[in-house]
Amino acid sequence: MQPWTLIGVLTLLIAVPDALAVKSNDFKTCSQAGFCRRGRALSARALEAKSAWKSPYSVDVPSISITPDKAVFTAGVKSSLYPDIKFGLELRVHDDGVVRVRMDEVNGLRKRYNEAASWALISEPQISQDITWTAGKKDIRAKYGNNEVVVAFQPLKVSLFRGGKEQIVLNGQGLLHMEHFRTKAPAVTKTEAATPEEEEGVMEGSEDAQVVVEVNPRAWFEGDKEDDWWEERFSTWTDTKPKGPESLSIDISFPSHGTIYGIPQHATRLALPTTSGESPTFTDPYRLYNADVFEYLASSPMSLYGSIPVLHAHSADSTVGIFHAVGSETWIDVSHPSAKSTQTHWISESGILDVFLMPGPTPADIFAQYSRLTGTPALPPHWSLGYHQCRWNYISSDDVRTVQKRFDEEDMPVDVFWLDIEYAEEHKYFMWDQKSFPDPVDMTNDVAAVGRKMVVIIDPHLKRTSSYPAYQEASDRKVLVKPPSGEGEYEGWCWSGSSSWIDFFNPDSWDWWKSLFKTTESKSGWTWTSSTTDIHIWNDMNEPSVFNGPEISMPRDNVHYGGWEHRDIHNINGMLFSNLTSQAVQHRTDPPTRPFVLTRSFYAGSQRFGAMWTGDNLGTWEHMAAGIQMVLANGIAGMSFAGSDVGGFFGNPEPEMLVRWYQVGIFNPFLRAHAHIDTKRREPFLLEQPYKGIVKDLLRLRYTMLPVWYTAFRETSVTGVPVLRPHYVMFPKDPKGFDVDDQYFIGASGLLVKPITTKGATETTVYLAEDEVYYDYFSHHAYRGAAKGKEITVQAELHEVPLFVRGGSIVPTRERPRRSSPLMKRDPFTLRVALSKAGGARGELYLDDGESYAHQAGQFVWRGFSAEVGKKTVRVASRDLGAERKGEAVDGVALASYNPKNAFAETVGEVRVEKVVVLGLGGKPSSVTVEGGGELVWEYTAGVAASGKGEGVASVLTIKDPKVLVVKDWAIVIQL
Known part of the structure; x- marks a missing residue:
């Protein structure tokens, strides 16, 4: 390990952008890896x-x-x-x-x-x-x-x-x-230079330095020389390879x-x-x-x-x-x-x-x-699908309270406030800086008073000082990563200065780590009593990031539990950290509640433990576009709960870029705004008009669509099909869509979105893969695709985001503006019924308490909506999918134990559908009634065809407050 002075490390920590910016010599290329x-x-x-x-x-x-x-x-x-x-x-x-x-x-x-x-x-x-x-x-x-x-x-x-x-x-x-294991041959001593064939002829594992002159038959396959078999240098670091190639x-x-x-x-x-x-x-x-x-x-x-x-x-x-x-x-x-x-x-x-x-x-x-x-992605707590406000760093308890107040004054919804590393005294995680955060429990309770949560960062490096209980207990329990010698504790440098890292491959670390998050006192060790169950966790730097290590990481010849070298388990390391943290947050309460844990590092299976984000992105148009592609790729590999930081971590995006980034963000499964400590404050309420108003509308749109997102997450948690679905997933037989990665569908909702990621755009093209009608979500303009695919041109002024409802879909939303998502639990629903070219439609709505695991015992509401077209009628109906699909194995215990009158269903028994909007009717109805009931109040606007284009503005039927309940079967009959 390269020696570092304290002054050198402090300089590094102060000048992070210059010290850690991507440079050609920071990370290996293939040619530099033996x-x-x-x-x-x-x-x-x-x-x-x-x-x-x-x-x-x-x-x-x-x-x-x-x-x-x-x-x-x-x-x-x-x-x-x-x-x-x-x-x-x-x-x-x-x-x-x-x-x-x-x-x-x-x-x-x-x-x-x-x-x-x-x-x-x-x-x-x-x-x-x-x-x-x-x-x-x-x-x-x-x-x-x-x-x-x-x-x-x-x-x-x-x-x-x-x-x-x-x-x-x-x-x-x-x-x-x-490459099989072998012993290192001793050095060859000769008075005359050996030929390459002679040098290759040194018998592996020989006890002496005798040269055996033979033609090496292995050279054609392996090459004619040992290439970094036993030791490898990169920059100033040397990787000893005691096991050889x-x-x-x-x-x-x-x-x-x-x-x-x-x-x-x-x-x-x-x-x-x-x-x-x-x-x-x-x-x-x-x-x-x-x-x-x-x-x-x-x-x-x-x-x-x-x-x-x-x-x-x-x-x-x-x-x-x-x-x-x-x-x-x-x-x-x-x-x-x-x-x-x-x-x-x-x-x-x-x-x-x-x-x-x-x-x-x-x-x-x-x-x-x-x-x-x-495994499938975990069903997240409902509130975690709302808006997360973060920066490095909110500097004090009063700062947090002021930010919350400003959101409320501007009537902008938000669910979570985040704290980065500066909340912790000397970056000793779990320990609050008493000067800036003297009242962490009161601060958290103030945030939680209107249903909001907090997330604070816990990184894997522990400051090496006896005044830090987490480090001292880990050291006493001997659960820290070891240096190459296999003895003692590996020491590296990170935000805390001199640090050690917990070895989560060691089973002795597991119960101990989970115990740290308890919010009540314990006789067996230190616990986080200055926390509450409304605080959830952000796991950063868990690649692991080591400021003075090779490639800003841990030396490969460090030793983990079982004698394995770090090289063997490097990509798995970060998953174990978020896994154990997720379990710790889950089991703070009895019965357990759903945790929210955000991780930066992940591996196959990490989807079982929480969310991820795309890391330290830049505030550029290119990174905005790349973020969409990365979130899609993560989703098809299981990590559906993903997002890229709105605005970019670095830089000061101009208002146009920030607005466009919010348009991207509200259609990410994980929606967080975050910024570097050196950036200007850019909370959305600081924007000038009209930008502030546009962002406010975008955040409200996200909250309106939370039923769509939660229903999509529920399906993903059962089937593994990602929340965001690229075209090849939706239309696997359409070659024209195989390369499409700038537009996508949200679950099975029928919502198609094409965020704008180019400066100054006022229109864009959208690819429609099928001969079906697609309705503009806002204007109700109807576009018609083609059997072999078709591109359409749509308006995309700064206040517009191209969003479409696929014909044949029914989209449930909640339209009441609220300050946070928990305040929406008993709000009524609106149903958008987008009729297909054949006249029908389908949709789903899934609800549960959003926090506990009671849904695994059948405590939920799962409704199916349909629109069936007859000769002179359209019948919009609701049915109980939980009861209908009870025999399916895919939901296991949940469906087997489902009862339509379960305890959760009783709590939302009075929640109603307050509006039904039907798009694409062939003509004005003569009557609209609830089946078995009287005439309803409704309005109808005729469609306007665009001559010669096969498209135009769709007809709109708005049914006002039919007073049908979400938990009941019902039907609305539209007589044409």
């Missing part, structure tokens, strides 16, 4: 050799074994390069069709890290009992349903087929290479799929651009290595704060996917040999091959298959 360099060189040799290239790995056929229940295939694997080194292959077919392929070194000198999947998976998957195995001379085949897995013997290749067509191929390009290379091809998505987090297009082959978009592979990238680029394959090694491969015929459970740094090259195929090359620093092949064949199937592996 194992990536070796992996790419392997690929280059294969490309040069062309058809002569052959993988040295093959199946040891006599070792093949299939369990008696035919569920598990195992076999030995040998390498022609190293006959004495043994590998083991295992293949399992899950009962949902997912295929798990594992390969590890057998009886090696050391053990490879094989626990990544145990952190990501929610349980051990169920194995299929319906497989037919067929063994041949060249391969063995597992047939199940319409799928088939083929394991070719020599060279080893694993292929997934569907309907006889190859979908996913492992080692089809012959780039599989598991242990990287894993594997090519994964998709012969029938020309577009791929996933492997977040990167600031780039949703459909991933190429990094190799002819004229690649990027020259470096996509990197998965969680890092604190200050002021990151808006278009780059650089690693960012989180890593999810999951990939979707898509075509008009089908979608397939893979999840590679590896926790170490990984680089992924992408190329397209043809317009209809994709090749990827995965190069990881350590770990085993543990790949899950997801057969699809639809995007919804992929989401379900991945969710069964790693």
Whole structure:
């Protein structure tokens, strides 16, 4: 570790923008990472050799074994390069069709890290009992349903087929290479220079320095020299590699799929651009290595704060996917040999091959298959879908109270106020700065008086001082990360100055960490008594960020529980921090309540624990656009509760940009405004008119649509289908939509949004993928798509955001302005019924208490709305979906225990529908009645056709206060 003086660190902390700004020498490129360099060189040799290239790995056929229940295939694997080194292959077919392929070194000198999947998976998957195995001379085949897995013997290749067509191929390009463990050969002493062949001839593991002169048969595959096998330097840091080379290379091809998505987090297009082959978009592979990238680029394959090694491969015929459970740094090259195929090359620093092949064949199937592996996103507390106001930093209790007062004076809704690191005394988290925050409990109670919450930051670094109980208890319990020696405590530098980091891989840290968040006194240790259950948590810097570490992170040769090096678990590290924090907040109360925890670093499975944001973005138009793409990519990898900071963390956006950013933000699942300590204050109430009024209307629009968002989150928490849905998810057979990533749908609501991310725009184009009518949400203008897709031009002045309701949708909203979302719990609803070109419509509304876990025991309201068109009538009706779908397995316990008269339903029993708006009727009604009741009050405005364009302003029927209850079945009959 580079030595640092206290003065140097303090200088760093004061001048953060200059010290941590993205520079070419801050982070590694592939050419600067020894194992990536070796992996790419392997690929280059294969490309040069062309058809002569052959993988040295093959199946040891006599070792093949299939369990008696035919569920598990195992076999030995040998390498022609190293006959004495043994590998083991295992293949399992899950009962949902997912295929798990594992390969590890057998009886090696050391053990490879094989626990990544145990952190990501929610349980051990169920194995299929319906497989037919067929063994041949060249391969063995597992047939199940319409799928088939083929394991070719020599060279080893694993292929997934569907309907006889190859979908996913492992080692089809012959780039599989598991660098086995070895002992370091002693230095060679010679009186004359050795030839390269002689130097390669030093026998591995020899006890002396004898030179064995032989031609190295391995050079064609591995290269002719040791390349950073035992030690690696980057800038001023040296990474000792006591285990030597242990990287894993594997090519994964998709012969029938020309577009791929996933492997977040990167600031780039949703459909991933190429990094190799002819004229690649990027020259470096996509990197998965969680890092604190200050002021990151808006278009780059650089690693960012989180890593999810999951990939979707898509075509008009089908979608397939893979999840590679590896926790170490990984680089992924992408190329397209043809317009209809994709090749990827995965190069990881350590770990085993543990790949899950997801057969699809639809995007919804992929989401379900991945969710069964790693879990669905947690259903968040309802209030967390409101507006979050943050900056680094609100400087005092009075500052917080003043900000809240100004929101109320301007009648702007807000649900959460945030505190960054300056709330804590000397950045000792949990401990309030008594000068600035002398009354944290009273301050929090003042905020909570109108239903609002607070979120404060808890970072993973602990200030190394005995006056800090959290550090002292962690030190006494010996649950801190160790230096390379494996003894004592690793010391690095972060906001707290000299710091140590909790090792959450150590089970002894778990209950202790959760105990710290208790708001009542404890005899067993320190607790956070100066907090309340209205305070929730922000986990930042958990990549981990270490100011004086290599690549602003922890040295790779640090030691964690079990003796594993940090290199083995780096990308998983941040997930464990937010996991334990989420559990801690959840169990502050009895019974537990839903926590809100925001994390910057994440891994596969992090969706189970809370929200994420896209980190330290810039206040630029490019970052505004990139934020949309990143949120979409995170969503398809499971992290649906995502958002980018409104306004950008850095900079002072002009009013136009800030307005446009709020238009982006209100259509993000997670809506937060945040800003750097050096920026000007930019709370929305500080804007001049007309900007202030526009933002106020936007925030109110977000709150109006909270029923849409909560219903979408409920579906995501059950199915795994993301809250924000790109075009390929909604229209998987439409190639024109595969690259669309600047517009998207919100859940299954039928709402299509196209935020504006360019300066000075007054109009934009929107892509409609189908021959259906789309209604402008505000003007009711009706646009008609086309069977083969169609672009329309729409107005987008500064006060306008292109928002459309897809024909055939019913959208429930709450139109009463409130200061916070909890105050809306008993407000009435408005239903927007957007008739399709065929005349019908569907919609859903899900409600529960928004805070507890009572919904898991059937305490909720789940309504389905429909509009059915007859010859002379339109019937708008409500029915109980909870009762209707009670037999479905997808909701498990919740639906099985559902009772329409459950306790929660009783609390909202008097909530009514106060307005129904029907768009697209063919003519003026003659009467509108509640079925079984009398005539209702209604107004009708005829539509206005746009001659020759197939579009125009839709007709609008407004039904006023039909007095129908949300929890009851009812029908409104419109007589034409």
